[in-house]
Amino acid sequence: MRLSRYFLPVLKENPADAQIVSHRYMLRAGMIRQQAAGIYSWLPLGFRVLKRIEQIVHEEQVRAGHIPMLMPTLQPADLWRESGRYDDYGQEMLRIKDRHDRDMLYGPTNEEMITDIFRTHVNSYKDLPLTLYHIQWKFRDEMRPRFGVMRGREFLMKDGYNFDVDKDAALHAYNRHMVSYLRTYERMGLTAIPMRAASGPIGGDNTHEFLVLAATGESEVFYDSAVTDLKLGDRAVDFDNRAEVAGVCKEFTTLYARTDETHDESLFNQIPEARRKVGRGIEVGQIFYFGTKYSEAMGATVVTADGSRVPVEMGSHGIGVSRLLGAIIEASHDDKGIIWPEGVTPFPVGIVNLKQGDAGTDAACEGLYKALEARGLEALYDDRDERAGAKFATMDLIGLPWRITVGPRGLANGKVELTSRRTGVSEEMSAEDAVERIAQIYAGR
Ligand code: ATP
Numbered sequence: 031m032r033l034s035r036y037f038l039p040v041l042k043e044n045p046a047d048a049q050i051v052s053h054r055y056m057l058r059a060g061m062i063r064q065q066a067a068g069i070y071s072w073l074p075l076g077f078r079v080l081k082r083i084e085q086i087v088h089e090e091q092v093r094a095g096h097i098p099m100l101m102p103t104l105q106p107a108d109l110w111r112e113s114g115r116y117d118d119y120g121q122e123m124l125r126i127k128d129r130h131d132r133d134m135l136y137g138p139t140n141e142e143m144i145t146d147i148f149r150t151h152v153n154s155y156k157d158l159p160l161t162l163y164h165i166q167w168k169f170r171d172e173m174r175p176r177f178g179v180m181r182g183r184e185f186l187m188k189d190g191y192n193f194d195v196d197k198d199a200a201l202h203a204y205n206r207h208m209v210s211y212l213r214t215y216e217r218m219g220l221t222a223i224p225m226r227a228a229s230g231p232i233g234g235d236n237t238h239e240f241l242v243l244a245a246t247g248e249s250e251v252f253y254d255s256a257v258t259d260l261k262l263g264d265r266a267v268d269f270d271n272r273a274e275v276a277g278v279c280k281e282f283t284t285l286y287a288r289t290d291e292t293h294d295e296s297l298f299n300q301i302p303e304a305r306r307k308v309g310r311g312i313e314v315g316q317i318f319y320f321g322t323k324y325s326e327a328m329g330a331t332v333v334t335a336d337g338s339r340v341p342v343e344m345g346s347h348g349i350g351v352s353r354l355l356g357a358i359i360e361a362s363h364d365d366k367g368i369i370w371p372e373g374v375t376p377f378p379v380g381i382v383n384l385k386q387g388d389a390g391t392d393a394a395c396e397g398l399y400k401a402l403e404a405r406g407l408e409a410l411y412d413d414r415d416e417r418a419g420a421k422f423a424t425m426d427l428i429g430l431p432w433r434i435t436v437g438p439r440g441l442a443n444g445k446v447e448l449t450s451r452r453t454g455v456s457e458e459m460s461a462e463d464a465v466e467r468i469a470q471i472y473a474g475r
């Protein structure tokens with residue numbers, strides 16, 4: 031993408047109403063535009079990151095054996111009357127009437143709808159296990175939408191639902207989600223800690239929240255600092271192997287990590303004092319096992335191997351896709367701007383032309399741009415007629431992890447400069463070597 035032809039409405043001033051750094055930088059970097067309280071347009075740069083995050087979520091769900099689909103944003107109220115949640119949900123639910131005076135709502139979540147789909151089409155244990163998910167906009171009429179996309183009213187969520195014949199199988203689905211979520215967050219450059227949580231309106235007593243540690247987080251968290259060192263890395267996990275998946279979960283949940291809702295002071299005090307941490311966290315996901323709560327209320331049953339009919343065992347699992355942009359920025363920035371992890375960056379690399387209009391420099395930049403493109407890497411090429419300082423400031427603000435700087439002085443020696451946004455370290459090398467380095471960094475992204 032050539033910046034001269036892109037739409038990147040960068041703000042020079044700090045927006046006055048943005049209280050936390052991620053919100054400030056998303057506005058300043060021209061990623062989002064607020065349209066109403068808690069409702070945002072996703073401008074091109076923000077949209078690219080959102081799509082990138084969605085892509086990672088999809089890949090890790092499919093890897094775990096889960097099946098993508100899409101349910102609508104609008105739902106009939108009657109489904110929610112069946113589960114009893116139409117009245118329980120309260121003012122967070124946006125209720126709408128259509129022209130025929132039928133009660134509708136903008137879905138805050140999809141347990142009822144997926145249970146309806148299941149009961150219509152599935153009848154036998156032979157069709158299980160089954161996990162369906164979608165990535166769809168939700169609406170919750172939050173009392174205090176704030177912090178930009180972190181607590182919106184309209185927000186993008188991945189929500190998945192497992193259907194299993196018995197509790198053991200449903201707990202395996204729970205564990206599968208825990209492991210796939212851990213890898214999802216790791217690929218986004220995040221350390222998200224699974225913490226025992228309270229279940230709230232979804233119901234059930236088996237639930238973990240995934241929290242990214244950040245001073246601006248809304249949840250108070252208590253944890254053993256050793257938990258932050260745990261990583262899945264590229265360890266292969268066989269998602270069909272119950273014992274193996276349970277074993278991985280155990281590694282992550284044995285160490286103490288809880289939100290304030292489930293915190294137990296006496297257990298906490300058993301951790302060696304130096305490792306006992308109290309902090310704040312951003313909830314980026316939650317998984318639930320709730321058994322037959324919805325299937326019983328809505329008559330979703332299956333015939334088992336011995337011919338009896340039982341309500342299907344279920345759980346639901348959510349990732350805050352749009353909130354993740356904020357969480358990633360909270361975890362990865364400096365005073366100049368965002369520092370995107372390679373996994374989610376909107377463009378893998380930026381090219382800064384130090385002397386736009388100079389034939390040799392322009393040609394070298396064009397050559398680099400095309401060479402990167404040939405390797406499947408779309409650079410953001412700053413080809414504007416601007417001062418170098420302004421170009422650097424824009425690149426730093428929007429946070430691309432790598433920058434290639436091209437100017438007549440370097441080119442005289444056959445060199446360009448490759449700079450890491452994270453470390454600030456620059457290296458001189460030939461344009462070919464720079465392309466090769468970038469290609470290696472993103473191999474397998
Ligand atoms: P919170 O406690 O932050 O209000 P929740 O527990 O009600 O969230 P869930 O029903 O668990 O939310 O939804 C799954 C995920 O969706 C959450 O972990 C969070 O990342 C995201 N999410 C929930 N509410 C919002 C919101 N208002 N804006 C953006 N993301 C949200």
Ligand code: MG
Binds near residue numbers: 239313315316
């Ligand atoms: Mg939650």
